[in-house]
Amino acid sequence: MxxxxxxxxxxxxxxxxxxxxxLTYKCPLRCVYCSNPLDYARHDQELDTAxxxxxxxxxxxxxxxxxxxxxxxxLIRKDLETxxxxxxxxxxxxxxxxxxxxxxxxxxxxxxxxxxxxxxxSIQDVTAGESDRIxxxxxxxxxxxxxxxxxxxxxPLTINTVLHRENLGHVPDVIAMAERLDANRLELANTQYLxxxxxxxxxxxxxxxxxxxxxxxxxEARQRLKGKMEVLFVVPDYYRDFPPACMDGWGRRFLLISPxxxxxxxxxxxxxxxxxxxxxxxxxLAEIWSSSSGLGKFRGTAWLPEPCQSCERRxxxxxxxxxxxxxxxxxxxxxxxxxxxxxxxGLVELAREEQGTDEELIYRGPNLKVPxxx
Amino acid sequence: xxxxxRPGVISTEARPKLASKVRLRYDRRGERYMLLWPxxxxxxxxxxxxxxxxxxxxxxxxxxxxxxxxxxPTQPRDVLEHQLVEFLTSMADRGLMDGTR
Numbered sequence: 001m002x003x004x005x006x007x008x009x010x011x012x013x014x015x016x017x018x019x020x021x022x023l024t025y026k027c028p029l030r031c032v033y034c035s036n037p038l039d040y041a042r043h044d045q046e047l048d049t050a051x052x053x054x055x056x057x058x059x060x061x062x063x064x065x066x067x068x069x070x071x072x073x074x075l076i077r078k079d080l081e082t083x084x085x086x087x088x089x090x091x092x093x094x095x096x097x098x099x100x101x102x103x104x105x106x107x108x109x110x111x112x113x114x115x116x117x118x119x120x121x122s123i124q125d126v127t128a129g130e131s132d133r134i135x136x137x138x139x140x141x142x143x144x145x146x147x148x149x150x151x152x153x154x155x156p157l158t159i160n161t162v163l164h165r166e167n168l169g170h171v172p173d174v175i176a177m178a179e180r181l182d183a184n185r186l187e188l189a190n191t192q193y194l195x196x197x198x199x200x201x202x203x204x205x206x207x208x209x210x211x212x213x214x215x216x217x218x219x220e221a222r223q224r225l226k227g228k229m230e231v232l233f234v235v236p237d238y239y240r241d242f243p244p245a246c247m248d249g250w251g252r253r254f255l256l257i258s259p260x261x262x263x264x265x266x267x268x269x270x271x272x273x274x275x276x277x278x279x280x281x282x283x284x285l286a287e288i289w290s291s292s293s294g295l296g297k298f299r300g301t302a303w304l305p306e307p308c309q310s311c312e313r314r315x316x317x318x319x320x321x322x323x324x325x326x327x328x329x330x331x332x333x334x335x336x337x338x339x340x341x342x343x344x345x346g347l348v349e350l351a352r353e354e355q356g357t358d359e360e361l362i363y364r365g366p367n368l369k370v371p372x373x374x
Numbered sequence: 375x376x377x378x379x380r381p382g383v384i385s386t387e388a389r390p391k392l393a394s395k396v397r398l399r400y401d402r403r404g405e406r407y408m409l410l411w412p413x414x415x416x417x418x419x420x421x422x423x424x425x426x427x428x429x430x431x432x433x434x435x436x437x438x439x440x441x442x443x444x445x446x447p448t449q450p451r452d453v454l455e456h457q458l459v460e461f462l463t464s465m466a467d468r469g470l471m472d473g474t475r
Binding site: 015017018063065066068091093095117118120154156158184185226227228229230 | 393394395397399400401403408410411412413415466467468469474
């Protein structure tokens with residue numbers, strides 16, 4: 001059935017294939033580039049099990065086929081077993097995105113029985129000293145153990161290492177570590193400068209030379225390991241000339257539910273002041289998808305400013321990342337400053353020049369005073 | 375093509391099977407099948423769906439080509455087998471198919 005756009009601009013092409021379920025913002029790690037919002041502690045009224053179960057059902061009904069169980073640290077939730085079992089019943093492809101802490105082999109085995117499909121384990125660096133320093137917790141040795149359990153229990157294993165100035169030179173060792181752990185997939189994901197990473201930008205942003213060297217190594221490994229291990233290398237937006245389509249477009253392919261139940265287009269959208277998002281449980285998810293003002297705010301291209309509106313990349317990147325644009329310029333509808341055509345591109349050039357300044361790292365924690373955009 | 379063909383190409387003796395990270399799922403909304411793996415997905419056309427369902431890890435590539443041949447008798451067998459091998463090779467290169475090397 002072909003119908004026109006809904007009240008908030010949803011059309012046939014707006015279908016959430018992936019539900020990102022942020023089950024909690026609690027986490028034993030304190031990573032300096034955590035992608036949770038700086039004021040995450042404001043959202044600590046977590047959804048109960050019954051509401052999550054209903055969300056999973058309604059999401060599948062709405063077209064979701066992939067489920068990412070994440071956080072914070074999803075292992076903190078005691079009802080993870082119940083949610084995995086439900087997801088399997090709905091035939092969702094379920095991926096647990098975890099630091100591996102706190103976990104026992106028995107609990108992981110139970111997840112396997114219940115039908116969890118994939119485990120994505122974060123490892124911050126290749127040595128205990130470096131890894132634990134970034135995580136703000138002794139955790140490296142335990143992560144190695146968890147990676148072994150994952151494979152022993154027959155799960156496919158994704159290793160995710162977030163890259164920045166201090167570990168980009170270790171990419172060859174990260175690849176070797178992933179091979180040793182027999183990972184099926186390796187995500188070499190450069191830090192994107194939002195949330196805690198934006199607060200720590202001077203200390204984390206790499207040079208272009210560092211980035212190019214690491215990318216060369218990663219591409220070589222991708223060729224060499226073809227068919228055996230999938231190697232992904234995600235560059236930081238700050239070193240692109242044009243932004244990517246953030247989340248494949250606002251409110252288009254992804255739906256994210258925050259720990260307190262906000263239905264969001266991405267993990268940071270609730271840090272943009274002035275947008276209204278709805279809480280699940282007040283009305284059916286399908287209705288929220290097709291009428292929430294926040295989810296519809298930047299759908300399509302009609303809202304785009306110049307130079308986006310007349311740009312040939314208009315339907316490719318949709319103006320770039322809204323959160324990045326807002327947090328750098330303070331304006332809701334600014335062109336993403338990473339774009340070379342943006343009038344605010346100087347902000348990104350300046351950040352590149354400032355990189356490497358010795359700054360003390362700010363660790364993720366509940367009490368940071370949140371700076372407002374300039 | 376087949377055994378002894380160019381390097382990287384799947385032998386007709388191979389017994390392909392979806393990689394452990396991949397699941398086949400029917401998409402009610404689109405009335406079609408999809409392959410799903412971590413953070414990715416792929417919509418299958420009806421022929422690809424049929425092939426994937428035959429990749430059980432028991433049947434050889436030659437067996438699968440026979441079964442397709444029986445279903446599409448107007449297609450020359452060598453053309454079918456060629457297309458099958460091409461498809462399976464691209465799947466294996468993307469890490470989606472095991473038992474092919």
